[in-house]
Amino acid sequence: DADVTQTPRNRITKTGKRIMLECSQTKGHDRMYWYRQDPGLGLRLIYYSFDVKDINKGEISDGYSVSRQAQAKFSLSLESAIPNQTALYFCATSDPSPIDGTDTQYFGPGTRLTVL
Amino acid sequence: GNSVTQMEGPVTLSEEAFLTINCTYTATGYPSLFWYVQYPGEGLQLLLKATKADDKGSNKGFEATYRKETTSFHLEKGSVQVSDSAVYFCALLQIQGAQKLVFGQGTRLTINP
Numbered sequence: 618d619a620d621v622t623q624t625p626r627n628r629i630t631k632t633g634k635r636i637m638l639e640c641s642q643t644k645g646h647d648r649m650y651w652y653r654q655d656p657g658l659g660l661r662l663i664y665y666s667f668d669v670k671d672i673n674k675g676e677i678s679d680g681y682s683v684s685r686q687a688q689a690k691f692s693l694s695l696e697s698a699i700p701n702q703t704a705l706y707f708c709a710t711s712d713p714s715p716i717d718g719t720d721t722q723y724f725g726p727g728t729r730l731t732v733l
Numbered sequence: 734g735n736s737v738t739q740m741e742g743p744v745t746l747s748e749e750a751f752l753t754i755n756c757t758y759t760a761t762g763y764p765s766l767f768w769y770v771q772y773p774g775e776g777l778q779l780l781l782k783a784t785k786a787d788d789k790g791s792n793k794g795f796e797a798t799y800r801k802e803t804t805s806f807h808l809e810k811g812s813v814q815v816s817d818s819a820v821y822f823c824a825l826l827q828i829q830g831a832q833k834l835v836f837g838q839g840t841r842l843t844i845n846p
Contacts, residue, residue: 659836707776719765719784720826722834724777
């Protein structure tokens with residue numbers, strides 16, 4: 618079974634609709650992240666959470682919100698979707714290594730969202 | 734601010750060719766450096782990493798050495814295979830403030846038989 622899962626894998630919606638993307642992990646990590654990927658731009662950070670009570674904005678948080686329901690679950694919402702939010706969305710998890718402190722991130726398979 | 738610049742793609746090579754994908758970075762201090770790979774239709778997978786200067790990360794025949802003098806982390810493989818066709822991302826782990834990954838734009842690699 619995959620350690621980091623995302624649902625749905627694909628979604629087509631219309632402008633103005635509310636959309637929720639979900640992420641679950643079985644790695645036992647405290648830290649979770651949401652990124653979006655656009656062609657030629659790499660991945661950009663939307664929101665991140667270092668534990669259940671901690672939520673932080675990333676570089677492109679406008680138009681998005683998140684909820685950390687449990688250590689294992691981190692949801693991303695688009696309150697009113699617009700076409701330029703069409704992208705590939707990735708969830709990731711991490712925990713600092715007890716050996717060298719490096720915080721390696723592990724990614725889910727992604728959700729392809731299309732806003733018409 | 735911190736940034737990562739990767740070699741422009743796409744890159745097309747023949748099987749068994751030598752591969753280099755250049756990556757340079759700008760950062761405060763000495764961040765950890767990573768290469769991730771994205772196969773068609775899949776998420777990102779960690780390929781290799783290096784956490785300090787002169788470290789060499791390696792995996793699946795790929796290697797990259799952390800060069801602080803040139804602020805580089807170039808990815809190399811001696812003999813590529815068709816199955817190496819993917820998009821490769823270089824990234825640094827920002828160490829000041831909250832630890833966050835900063836990605837390059839990605840390099841699409843296609844290997845022809």
